[in-house]
Amino acid sequence: MTNSATDPTPPNPYLVLGAAIALPASGHVILGVPVRGLQFLFFTVILAWVTAKIAPPDASFVGRHAGGFLIYALSILDAYRIARIRTAKWVHNARRGNDSAQGGIEPHT
Template structure:
């Protein structure tokens, strides 16, 4: 018996999308508002650190706040994808065990 719930998006696809384009991993996962929140804070913190950083700081140093939020958004999107995949695998195994043993609504 196969589950009627479709498989979640591959976590590595989400990870790659999040690395290439900020918030795109969240959009793929179906939580675009969360991605927009990360983008908003990315821009704000990059701007703030650019204003308070010393003039001789590197580009990354001047925008460190934005890079921090960017890294957190990548981790967040990947974590959500991994959790969804783990839940899907767990439910599929549980449904398969119930169907094989004759327990549950499958009989």
């Protein structure tokens, strides 16, 4: 069983969310999964380019690059989801460690 004293504190999910909104792939870099962020960035650029090629000429900028904006939005949600899950696991393990250290409920093995 891991002890919360040895587990590093995960980054704040709101920090990760803000970074992911400000700069694509930066939220994943903060989380320590830069390859996943680069994959999202690659597909953002590719789908924006493909959408720009097939969109009608009178479409707005967002309409011409809608595929890229879709992947960008998904990458923001993905980075935030990973940060929230890691934080929830860290909090859960910290509470479990405190319960067993105080002679409370023993963790299941």
